[in-house]
Amino acid sequence: MDNKSKPLTQKQHHGILLSFCLSSVLLIASCALAWNTLTIQLVLRLSFALLTLFGFFASLTALTRSVGAAAIVLVGVLVFAPQIPFAGWFFGGLSLPGLWLMARGAIEEIRAMSLSKAIPIITVIVLGTAFYSDFQSGPQLAAGKYALDTFFHASITTMYRDHGVISVGLDGLVPLHYHVLSHKIFAGVSAISGLAALDIYYCLYSFILPPLLIVSLATLTGCFAPASNLATSATAISLVLLIIRKLSLCRHAALGDGCFVSESFCLSLILLTAAIIAWLDYFESRKIQPLVISFVLMILTGLTKGSVGVIGFGIYGLGGLIKAKLSLRYWLAIGVAGFAMLLLVVKSASSTGAAQMQFLPLDFVVNYVKGPEYFPLKVIFYLVFHYLPVWVALVLGFYRDGHKYLLSSESLILLGLLLPGMAIGMSFAVQAGAGSYFSTIASIIALAFIAQHLGPYLATGSWKTALMLFVIAGLFSKSRMIEKSFLPESQGKMQKNSELADIVSQLRLWREELPKDCCVQISNLDRLSKIVGWHAGWLVTAVVERPMRGGVPARDTVPDSKHSAYGLADYNNTVSQEAAGCRQLVHLSFAE
Numbered sequence: 001m002d003n004k005s006k007p008l009t010q011k012q013h014h015g016i017l018l019s020f021c022l023s024s025v026l027l028i029a030s031c032a033l034a035w036n037t038l039t040i041q042l043v044l045r046l047s048f049a050l051l052t053l054f055g056f057f058a059s060l061t062a063l064t065r066s067v068g069a070a071a072i073v074l075v076g077v078l079v080f081a082p083q084i085p086f087a088g089w090f091f092g093g094l095s096l097p098g099l100w101l102m103a104r105g106a107i108e109e110i111r112a113m114s115l116s117k118a119i120p121i122i123t124v125i126v127l128g129t130a131f132y133s134d135f136q137s138g139p140q141l142a143a144g145k146y147a148l149d150t151f152f153h154a155s156i157t158t159m160y161r162d163h164g165v166i167s168v169g170l171d172g173l174v175p176l177h178y179h180v181l182s183h184k185i186f187a188g189v190s191a192i193s194g195l196a197a198l199d200i201y202y203c204l205y206s207f208i209l210p211p212l213l214i215v216s217l218a219t220l221t222g223c224f225a226p227a228s229n230l231a232t233s234a235t236a237i238s239l240v241l242l243i244i245r246k247l248s249l250c251r252h253a254a255l256g257d258g259c260f261v262s263e264s265f266c267l268s269l270i271l272l273t274a275a276i277i278a279w280l281d282y283f284e285s286r287k288i289q290p291l292v293i294s295f296v297l298m299i300l301t302g303l304t305k306g307s308v309g310v311i312g313f314g315i316y317g318l319g320g321l322i323k324a325k326l327s328l329r330y331w332l333a334i335g336v337a338g339f340a341m342l343l344l345v346v347k348s349a350s351s352t353g354a355a356q357m358q359f360l361p362l363d364f365v366v367n368y369v370k371g372p373e374y375f376p377l378k379v380i381f382y383l384v385f386h387y388l389p390v391w392v393a394l395v396l397g398f399y400r401d402g403h404k405y406l407l408s409s410e411s412l413i414l415l416g417l418l419l420p421g422m423a424i425g426m427s428f429a430v431q432a433g434a435g436s437y438f439s440t441i442a443s444i445i446a447l448a449f450i451a452q453h454l455g456p457y458l459a460t461g462s463w464k465t466a467l468m469l470f471v472i473a474g475l476f477s478k479s480r481m482i483e484k485s486f487l488p489e490s491q492g493k494m495q496k497n498s499e500l501a502d503i504v505s506q507l508r509l510w511r512e513e514l515p516k517d518c519c520v521q522i523s524n525l526d527r528l529s530k531i532v533g534w535h536a537g538w539l540v541t542a543v544v545e546r547p548m549r550g551g552v553p554a555r556d557t558v559p560d561s562k563h564s565a566y567g568l569a570d571y572n573n574t575v576s577q578e579a580a581g582c583r584q585l586v587h588l589s590f591a592e
Contacts, residue, residue: 007062026207033485034135049193055095078188117466118231128477151538161187170551181303182264225452236451253385268305295337315416363429417442
């Protein structure tokens, strides 16, 4: 039977299966490392979410005959999933045909050396990555170690899932528009899996999105090196990521594993890679369908992370000048899609203090690059090592193809991301060093092009080579993996904050007991504020999963209050009173 007549082509089957295998192994490894913080119910829900998401995606791919189209439909479905009754059972049933398609021929592929070699290596790479949150977040929270961003995002996700409003829920459901799409997607996953929003950010994200990003980049490698093996390319990308993270010169130049730290950034890079693949397909087939898919994916990329969408459009501009030339259809599509995304991104960026940008040339270099103190050398240090993967990919390309490489699709993609990313990263100041989101995109995508040069050396390796790489990767990531395991607690590295642990226990109990459609007010919230600071309200809304009244800190009660950050600027007394609506107000207090 011809590949095109099968429900899944060999390339689609291999890509989905590899992603599923990596995520499954990561789930098993993460559970083993954090067995003391997990419950059977949580593990079962995580497993159900994994099977449902991959099975449903395989079903969509078989139905649409396109991974890009399936990704678009999946995003749309997840956005509306919170409004679908019994979403878990419904989508669990729809995933069964896809799981059956994935199972066909799976044993033969898993037995292949390249696939078997990729799984343990990528597992170590991803487990060694510095996430904001992971399976050990429970003990870390009890010890007073927590990620502010996780509370913020989990609060927004749960407010959308249960109440249909993108809001932090601190003083009623005041709408905001910060990274709307990523929160809606995670809310959909929460609705389907039955997992709490915090569990999505603590656990599910860490073993699904990073492998998907690696496999997506490996798929992009295959567009330029058709003979390459997907698993071998994924292994090569993982090893390059390991080198970047461990090379102090790159880390000092503010290039690390930021793509894994931010959930929305990682998700947007996956969508960007899918958009690039569809863009390449358009120039190969000259059919309108892949062009439409590409632009829709790019708009979704911008809604997920504005910086990635804005920079991604550089590919369409620069690449179009060389490849599309005077094609009216192409430039008309760019105009419509670009204008639509610009309006949506501007709305998102202007709605929260966390996304404020101001024109301050070289601010990122001065404040976030830890290179030489002598300023000119610091700039050179930044230009060389922050964009090192791009320079390596360009040099390898020129070495292989000569001057013809300058007009190749690979070069146009790299330059289309590099030039606008460098211009914005070196010209504007973004709060908390978020300018790196603009400037590191080209370096992440460059990994796909480096892999086509490194892959052949890994493909010829034996299991001894695979074992050696596995051991080296494990040694490099040893400290990170220990942090993610039960070992820090048993070694006494995390002293338990009993007062915070008691409060979190009360919050979790309230989540189980309170009606969904209510608004909580805590009379002694200042007790929590003294422990965690001005963002105590986010911890309440994230864990209780209910909107609250009085969660915005008063300036005089919390000294470090930042009323302009993370959506707090959206709140004022007049709006918040109206936003609470007629919801039942439940008065609570923390037990002394």
